[in-house]
Amino acid sequence: MRNSSNIAPSAEPSELPPAQPSTRHRTLALSGLAHALHDGYTDAIYVLLPVWRAEFGLDYVALALLRGLYAGAMAALQVPASWLADHMGGRAVLILGTLIAAAGYGLAGFSGGALGLCAALFLAGAGSSVQHPIASSAVSRAYGSAARGPLGTYNFSGDLGKAIIPAALAFGLSFAPWRPSLWLLALAGIVVAGLIAVSMPKIAPAPPPPAQRSAPPRGGNGFPLLLAIGVIDTGVRMGFLTFLPFLLQLKGASQPLIGTALALVFLGGAAGKLVCGWLAQRWGIVGVTLCTEGLTALMIAFAAFLPLAPLLALLPLLGLTLNGTSSVLYGTVPELAPADRTERAFAIFYTGVIGSGALSPLLFGAIGDQAGPVVATLGTAVAALVNLPLALALGPKLARQ
Missing domain, CATH: 1.20.1250.20 (MFS general substrate transporter like domains)
Incomplete structure (x- = not known):
């Protein structure tokens, strides 16, 4: 439905x-x-x-x-x-x-x-x-x-x-x-x-801006919410990937096995990016975001405590949810941007998520230095849960389009 x-x-x-x-x-x-x-x-x-x-x-x-x-x-x-x-x-x-x-x-x-x-x-x-x-x-x-x-x-x-x-x-x-x-x-x-x-065909030009913007842009204040979800989602992904090798080491994984584990995450992530954009078109932006972020938090918590073999089996699905939200978010950018500012909206969005990807490992790294990799990993799960109320708040902005 x-x-x-x-x-x-x-x-x-x-x-x-x-x-x-x-x-x-x-x-x-x-x-x-x-x-x-x-x-x-x-x-x-x-x-x-x-x-x-x-x-x-x-x-x-x-x-x-x-x-x-x-x-x-x-x-x-x-x-x-x-x-x-x-x-x-x-x-x-x-x-x-x-x-x-x-x-x-x-x-x-x-x-x-x-x-x-x-x-x-x-x-x-x-x-x-x-x-x-x-x-x-x-x-x-x-x-x-x-x-x-x-x-x-x-x-x-x-x-x-x-x-x-x-x-x-x-x-x-x-x-x-x-x-x-x-x-x-x-x-x-x-x-x-x-x-x-x-x-490559010529890229269609942006339509001219309306002569007067008497009403708020489409989606009201939806774009800042979308950007915040994207920044947190990227921070969770980069923070978790920073600590995953150390988590695997604690569970007894060898260096080649750590490489295999990362490959499993990346393969699942690629599938998530491919699938979740299409799912959002069928099932809805908010519903898919709630599923991917909620499952990401749950599976990161499992990853912190599971033994090595079950963790390896979990990693492809974790990669799918960890990366899947990004396709949902990217596909929503043009829906919330004024028609004449699509490039600008994508540029602002990518600036935010790339900046988050650069800075979030420092934040979670500071937690890891103080409390260890398990606590830092659980911190990324808590951060993923922050996106649940933000996604719910985004829903009414989308419905007003």
Whole structure:
């Protein structure tokens, strides 16, 4: 039965009619390809950090700075990227950002030390900042009121990139030095930018703003609530994943088994991103969010106390609920944003969730230092429960659309 919160958006989110099927499919395919590339670029850094530590003698603070520069540039420039799209057009900015990200990886291959790597990774992060707001908006405008499921597919494509590109890089590093491997990554970015330039349909422009905004934007104050749920959901996910390896160690897991356990979580997470966006379209935003957040809190609590074997069996389902909420939330952004500000809304939303992903491990890490990994893990379960009343408060905002 359909939840009352899953009200189909009014015609306002896309005052232009939805695109033709072939145009929609190409938009989704190429937006997903861009998402896979840029998310793969983001996680490829984890593979490279040990290499750079050995090559340049960097300490852990310097390595954290390299990762932080990339993530910081990507988070901070989401909103400026949406402003740039207003003037240059979304497709042009997506092509330019992809080329800049590729150039950053290419320049990293020429770096002779930490300063060069810092500059190159900042450039790559700046280029990747354009992808989330622009590609998300492209899918949203192409599909109109039917965008929730496709946005879940788009979200899932990022997980594919996170799985494929770092694994391919790690495999390549066993045969070739790291510098040529980075140049190949840069070449992949150039190819993707070329495919977008040649094949991606023009992104529908934002409709002009109404001459007068006498009434509040659609959804009333729903967007701040949605953003708060997204920030907490991301914080729970990153905090739990930070402590999962230590939790597994306490239960006697070996290093290879810890890697397998993480893979089980990520596989379940990819399935959750793919499935939950479509479920929200059928069962309702609030109902699916309550289910995923409630089950996440319950299973994290189980994870803290279960023996190793049952925990391993639980991890795929935990990954599904841990990541599934994100597709529900991303698909709701265009429903709560004014029609002429979709890119801006996505940019603000991604800035919040990426910032939460960077800061939440510090918060839960402080808890872990004081009380241990089990208490810190249980803290993430409590944080997930905070989203239940927020989701209930969001329901009336959606119903008023």
